[in-house]
Amino acid sequence: MQAPELVDRMIQEDRRAVARAISLVENAAPQLREIMAGLAPHTGRARIVGLTGSPGVGKSTSTNALVKALRARGESVAVLAVDPSSPFTGGALLGDRVRMQEHATDNGVFIRSMASRGHLGGLSWATPHALRVLDAAGFDVILVETVGVGQAEVDIARHADTTVVLCAPGMGDSVQAAKAGVLEIADIFVVNKADREGARVTVRELRQMVGQVERAPEEWKPPIVSTVAAKGEGVEELLERLDQHHAHLTDSGELNRRRIARAREEIEAIVMSVLRERLGDIHGHAGLDKLADAVATGHGDPYTAADTLLSALDR
Amino acid sequence: MQAPELVDRMIQEDRRAVARAISLVENAAPQLREIMAGLAPHTGRARIVGLTGSPGVGKSTSTNALVKALRARGESVAVLAVDPSSPFTGGALLGDRVRMQEHATDNGVFIRSMASRGHLGGLSWATPHALRVLDAAGFDVILVETVGVGQAEVDIARHADTTVVLCAPGMGDSVQAAKAGVLEIADIFVVNKADREGARVTVRELRQMVGQVERAPEEWKPPIVSTVAAKGEGVEELLERLDQHHAHLTDSGELNRRRIARAREEIEAIVMSVLRERLGDIHGHAGLDKLADAVATGHGDPYTAADTLLSALDR
Numbered sequence: 001m002q003a004p005e006l007v008d009r010m011i012q013e014d015r016r017a018v019a020r021a022i023s024l025v026e027n028a029a030p031q032l033r034e035i036m037a038g039l040a041p042h043t044g045r046a047r048i049v050g051l052t053g054s055p056g057v058g059k060s061t062s063t064n065a066l067v068k069a070l071r072a073r074g075e076s077v078a079v080l081a082v083d084p085s086s087p088f089t090g091g092a093l094l095g096d097r098v099r100m101q102e103h104a105t106d107n108g109v110f111i112r113s114m115a116s117r118g119h120l121g122g123l124s125w126a127t128p129h130a131l132r133v134l135d136a137a138g139f140d141v142i143l144v145e146t147v148g149v150g151q152a153e154v155d156i157a158r159h160a161d162t163t164v165v166l167c168a169p170g171m172g173d174s175v176q177a178a179k180a181g182v183l184e185i186a187d188i189f190v191v192n193k194a195d196r197e198g199a200r201v202t203v204r205e206l207r208q209m210v211g212q213v214e215r216a217p218e219e220w221k222p223p224i225v226s227t228v229a230a231k232g233e234g235v236e237e238l239l240e241r242l243d244q245h246h247a248h249l250t251d252s253g254e255l256n257r258r259r260i261a262r263a264r265e266e267i268e269a270i271v272m273s274v275l276r277e278r279l280g281d282i283h284g285h286a287g288l289d290k291l292a293d294a295v296a297t298g299h300g301d302p303y304t305a306a307d308t309l310l311s312a313l314d315r
Numbered sequence: 316m317q318a319p320e321l322v323d324r325m326i327q328e329d330r331r332a333v334a335r336a337i338s339l340v341e342n343a344a345p346q347l348r349e350i351m352a353g354l355a356p357h358t359g360r361a362r363i364v365g366l367t368g369s370p371g372v373g374k375s376t377s378t379n380a381l382v383k384a385l386r387a388r389g390e391s392v393a394v395l396a397v398d399p400s401s402p403f404t405g406g407a408l409l410g411d412r413v414r415m416q417e418h419a420t421d422n423g424v425f426i427r428s429m430a431s432r433g434h435l436g437g438l439s440w441a442t443p444h445a446l447r448v449l450d451a452a453g454f455d456v457i458l459v460e461t462v463g464v465g466q467a468e469v470d471i472a473r474h475a476d477t478t479v480v481l482c483a484p485g486m487g488d489s490v491q492a493a494k495a496g497v498l499e500i501a502d503i504f505v506v507n508k509a510d511r512e513g514a515r516v517t518v519r520e521l522r523q524m525v526g527q528v529e530r531a532p533e534e535w536k537p538p539i540v541s542t543v544a545a546k547g548e549g550v551e552e553l554l555e556r557l558d559q560h561h562a563h564l565t566d567s568g569e570l571n572r573r574r575i576a577r578a579r580e581e582i583e584a585i586v587m588s589v590l591r592e593r594l595g596d597i598h599g600h601a602g603l604d605k606l607a608d609a610v611a612t613g614h615g616d617p618y619t620a621a622d623t624l625l626s627a628l629d630r
Contacts, residue, residue, distance in 0.1 A: 033618045040616040125617070132617075256611070263617065264607035268594065270621035271628075275590045279583065292579035296571070301355040302440070302447075302578065303348045306585035313586075 003031045007038035010137045015110055018078075018137045022112055025129045032129065039136035044259070046078075046135040047246055050144045050160030052182070057168040058192040062229040063145050064099065067109060069235045075140035076108035082127050082146055082156075083115050110139065124269040127159050128262065157185035158265065161255060162245045164238075166190045167206065169198035183209055186222050188241050194226035194234065220248050278313060318346045322353035325452045330425055333393075333452045337427055340444045347444065357451035359574070361393075362561055365459045365475030367497070372483040373507040377544040378458050379414065382424060384550045390455040391423035397442050397461055397471075398430050425454065439584040442474050443577065472500035473580065476570060477560045479553075481505045482521065484513035498524055501537050503556050509541035509549065535563050593628060 001009075001020065009017035024032055049066075053059055063079055070077045079099075103109035114130055127144070134142045146156045157163040165186035170193075189210070191202050206224050215221060223241050227234030249255035291308060294300035316324075316335065324332035339347055364381075368374055378394055385392045394414075418424035429445055442459070449457045461471045472478040480501035485508075504525070506517050521539050530536060538556050542549030564570035606623060609615035 036618055037616040040610070041613050044611065044613040128617075259611040260604070260607045263610035263620075264603055266617045267603065267606060267610060267620045267624060270617055271594060271624050272587065272591060274621065274625060276587065279586060288579055288582065289575070291582060292575045295355070295578035295582060296359065296574040298356050298359040301352040302443075302581045302585055303351055305578075305582045306589065309582060309586050310589060313590075 003034035004038060006031075007035060007136075010039070010133070011042055013107060013138060015107060015137075018110060018133060019112065021133045022080075022114060022130050025126055025133065026114055028126075036129065036132060039132060042136035042138075043132055044135065046131075046139050046142050047242075048131060048135075048142045048144060048159065048161045049242060050146075050156040050163040051166065052146045052154075052156045052163065052185075053166030053168075053190075057166040058229050059145055059166055060099070062166060062190065062192055062227065062235075063143050064102075065227075065229040065232055065235045066143060066238065067103075067111075068232070069239050070141055071103075071106065071108060073239075076138065077141050077143060078110040078134040078137070078139040079112070079143045079145065080127075080130055080134060081111075081113040082130075082144060083113060110134070110137075125266055125273065128266040128269070131159060154182065154185055159262065161249060161258060162187045162242060164188045164190055164242075166192050167202055168193045169196045169202045183213070187220065187245050188238070189222055189224040190234075190238060191224060191226045192229050195228050195231075199226065218252070220245065220252075275313075279309070318349035319353060321346075322350060322451075325354070325448070326357055328422060328453060330422060330452075333425060333448060334427065336448045337395075337429060337445050340441055340448065341429055343441075351444065351447060354447060354451035357453075358447055359450065361446075361450040361454050361457050362557075363446060363450075363457045363459060363474065363476045364557060365461075365471040365478040366481065367461050367469075367471045367478065367500075368481030368483075368505075368507075372481040373544050374460055374481055375414070377481060377505065377507055377542065377550075378460050379417075380542075380544040380547055380550045381458060381553070382418075382426075383547070384554050385456055386418075386421065386423060388554075391453065392456050392458065393425040393449040393452070393454040394427070394458045394460060395442075395445055395449065396426075396428040397445075397459060398428060425449070425452075440581055440588065443581040443584070446474060469497065469500055474577065476564060476573060477502045477557060479503045479505055479557075481507050482517055483508045484511045484517040498528075502535065502560050503553070504537055504539040505549075505553060506539060506541045507544050510543050510546075514541060533567070535560065535567075594624070 001017075006017050006021060010021060021035060024035065051059055051063055051066075060081075067077050067079065099111045103111070112130075114126065131142060131144070144156060144160055163185050165182050165188070167189065169191065189206050191199055191206065193199070194203075203224055203226060210222050210224065223244075225234055225238045225241055227238060229235065246255075249258070288309060291300065291305040295302050295305050316332075321332050321336060325336060336350060339350065366374055366378055366381075375396075382392050382394065414426045418426070427445075429441065446457060446459070459471060459475055478500050480497050480503070482504065484506065504521050506514055506521065508514070509518075518539055518541060525537050525539070538559075540549055540553045540556055542553060544550065561570075564573070603624060606615065606620040610617050610620050
């Protein structure tokens with residue numbers, strides 16, 4: 001399928017075309033440039049919600065509950081599960097297909113995993129591109145779920161309008177983890193599995209943490225929502241909070257600021273990958289191997305070697 | 316302290332100078348260029364051993380046991396614990412100081428944690444630079460320990476001559492994890508806590524995994540060592556295996572190849588960070604904000620914006 005046809009089909013809500021476009025993103029296909037140009041006029045409408053939290057807090061159960069609640073309101077939903085630790089691509093995973101089965105006849109739901117780590121270590125534009133595809137395809141809401149822990153949890157905030165951080169009671173380290181970097185990115189906290197022992201303690205701890213941050217009266221204060229996602233409990237409240245946060249983002253002008261910052265990162269990521277390619281092209285001329293040999297044996301230092309390479313790039 | 320003096324002191328085994336140099340690496344200090352040039356002639360001697368494995372397998376206990384065993388042989392040892400998920404720098408951590416206490420009067424041991432993630436997201440040259448510092452400072456062996464899971468575990472192999480992957484019995488997912496990418500990087504497997512139930516099963520599973528990989532007769536086949544690091548059991552055998560692997564690397568020419576590949580990556584990382592800085596410098600001229608605004612509102616696509624930026628860079 002040529003790029004213009006693919007774009008046309010996507011706009012006309014052909015979900016297979018959407019899946020195909022995301023595979024092209026995963027594979028860093030050369031057609032991406034044309035596709036992204038074709039999609040541009042159709043973007044900027046979807047609300048992007050990021051969901052993050054340690055393994056075991058019930059991330060995919062919560063995502064599924066949100067999908068149902070959003071569908072009940074008549075909104076179309078795409079779920080993108082991003083796995084930044086995987087260098088392997090290969091389209092929809094088994095898990096996706098299982099999750100999709102429930103919505104098999106519903107064109108308003110789309111679920112897809114994506115490897116965002118290419119063989120060169122990190123396609124930094126992959127997630128933004130995939131979100132761009134889903135946005136242009138007309139989904140009202142896009143839920144981005146991280147797979148993996150650590151940096152991946154924090155990075156999600158760079159891609160979303162609203163970031164939801166999930167915790168669960170009895171996971172002593174979930175609040176600890178929240179302290180170490182996740183606090184800064186949370187727009188909404190969810191204490192899932194709230195029917196379990198210790199849920200109230202977790203809520204209280206989170207409330208204290210949130211309370212300790214100084215903020216101006218007009219600033220958003222992350223609410224804490226208790227849910228039992230497996231039973232659908234608390235999901236309506238979560239949805240309300242999401243709406244409130246979206247309204248806050250729009251009214252305060254923050255939505256625009258976040259989206260421009262994201263576009264800036266996306267452009268820079270493309271520029272850096274072009275430069276990386278150019279560097280690859282001049283390896284032969286500049287004799288990078290010879291330089292690396294000298295550095296490895298102590299006959300040169302990496303900065304002087306980098307200078308040599310850079311002057312070859314400038315020529 | 317000026318760079319030449321710092322270099323002199325490091326070469327003369329002043330450990331405070333070593334600690335200072337690693338802080339400069341963490342902070343991406345401008346003096347690094349001069350320091351790395353001064354250190355270059357003194358590098359290329361240390362053996363670099365990477366230790367990785369899921370949390371709970373006994374990584375730091377194993378590191379400590381190795382430190383003792385190496386000291387008993389009269390070799391000097393530096394331990395570098397790299398935390399790629401932390402954007403925070405700030406010198407030696409409390410844990411380092413506790414670990415160092417045991418060796419307080421021993422100038423042949425140096426232990427240090429390092430944040431390798433700068434505010435721009437990943438100082439890809441930080442770990443190589445720190446290893447370069449420790450190498451030039453004359454340590455016979457450098458043990459690099461990863462903090463964190465996922466990609467961090469796999470990345471360590473890019474920095475080490477020999478990579479040791481630790482597992483523990485009863486952690487069902489440790490072998491699973493090994494399957495998902497860690498297998499490729501292991502030069503030696505360690506089943507730690509080998510006095511626990513299930514140790515033999517873990518060893519057998521690993522042996523099967525290792526056996527399934529096709530390799531030429533002259534290729535290295537990762538051995539599996541059982542240890543109880545907390546009691547020092549099996550550490551001598553691990554040391555022997557490390558020596559054997561080092562001899563194999565030297566004899567086969569693989570040591571050279573690995574070190575040249577590492578130098579190449581280090582040079583490229585510097586080149587990319589210079590290019591990233593240049594990009595920052597031209598933001599004003601090229602009006603990146605205006606471009607980002609257009610992309611965010613669907614009036615432009617990221618590739619066309621990237622082209623505009625690149626042509627400004629080329630001018």
